[in-house]
Amino acid sequence: MSKTFAVVFAIALWWAVPSMSAEATQEKCTCDTKPGAVQDNGAFVNNAVACWSREDVEREWCTISIQSIEGDTRHQTIIGELDRLQDDPEQLTAFLQEQEAETVADQSTVEFAQARAGLPSLMENNSKLAAACVEWFFKHKEGNADFDGIEEGPFSCRIGEATGWLRMSFLVGEVRFIFMIAPDA
Template sequence: MGEVDIVRLLCLFFAVVMLIGHSVDAGAENPTREKCTCNLDPDDPPADGAWVKNASACWSTEVKDLNWCDIVVESLQGSQATQTTSMELFGNASNPPVLVDVLHSRFDNFLQVSAVEGGPIDLKQAADIVTSRLKENAALIANCVTALADRKRGFVEDGDGGVVCRVSEVSGWLRLEIPVEAARIVYMVAPGT
């Protein structure tokens, strides 16, 4: 084997290593799944839709039958609000009633923004349902926030009234889904830093 053949073989070897390394990194984090996104089929990679790339917490209203959703950003990446969101949630995971109060307060802020913009669901009825579902599922929410804090990707727990909380296997984001009428209200939070 000549010197030129050895150089070609080494170049081919490094090219294969680079391709394998690149494909592993690319599959590790799909930015369209379970972040601040309109994801009407959360168990499937969405073929279309939108997401907020620089958000770390948000609320969404999703109406699958209408193929409609909205996103209201609660905090952005790198902001002081991001640290406050994580600290408030993680710090109260062992106290479900206080954790529910924190989420209820954040939901009220979401309602104020959504009331101005409007949408396809009755927000007064949604507020009553979400408040009730948060209280009924306090233990589930605490378990889910603890899973997020402990970075337990793949955590999924079903609760009362159709509530589902999961920590994405792919992105590590928390996704709390609360059914309301023919829609669902979804709270999404980035993993803590």
């Protein structure tokens, strides 16, 4: 299935099927170039449970690429791989790089293309932080841990207190690549 068809299908499904998702928060598949108390500078996807967004901070522009929508098996596959690889930072990073490459094919601007070229090395340099983030995601899901998030240079990670969504961010220059996924049900 082509990526264009998948996006068109997801949009059509969004219009045709009432979503089971609650109101959008910064914890879900959203992008907001000026985060604040009210989300009014970006976008969200109602029925997505796994996605990548790209935010160009300078241009105040963002895109969201859907990896999985509610009810499909892709979400459970991603969760299973994250769980399996959480103790292996290098393999986890390779998996995340593969997911980003498959999901975010568009390089619509020179800035995005240049930032994307720097993303693999940034991800590799922060592989241990990413693994710690995923480990906390599973601990939180099981109710075993409080997590204040990780903010170290161009890498950040947080887990939504109310929803349990994982939000992992990599800042390359002025472009932020963000992986977001809901906990499994």
